Amino acid sequence: MPGSVFAARYHALIHPPAGVTGPLAAATHDSIGTALKAGGGALRAGRISPATFGRIRAAADQAYLGSMRVAVGIGALVVLCAAAVAWRFLPAQGAEQDEQVPTLAPAPPGAAPMPDSVDGVVAQHGRPADGQQPAEPPVDDGVLV
DSSP states (O other): OHHHHHHHHHHHHOOOOTTOOHHHHHHHHHOHHHHHHHHHHHHHTTSSOHHHHHHHHHHHHHHHHHHHHHHHHHHHHHHHHHHHHHHHHSOOOSHHHHHTOOOOOOOOTTOOOOOSSHHHHHHHHOOOOTTSOOOOOOEETTEEO
């Protein structure tokens, strides 16, 4: 979006200097790169004077800088609006998230209690020897025993 604004603004601001007509004037109006390339080619070919090329360059520079100011301002405004939307509508992380943790249903009667930590699991099931896979805990009808 800022690129389109930049191009539109450049075309609105650029005015070929007096005495610049035809294809050179069209090139000057197209973009700063085209203006400098066409102006430099015309200068080397002797079709324009160094003073005329200086005026082409000054007009293109002014249009470029004026366009850049507008495009950067619009880009900054878009970023600020996006940040405001994110700040306002994205949920906060942290304390609120802890409150949303679901609670587990109580274990069925006769089921072994769940260990509170990794140490509890090791104490209940033993530690596997190096290079061996841990043993699967015993299961009875989908309930850990």
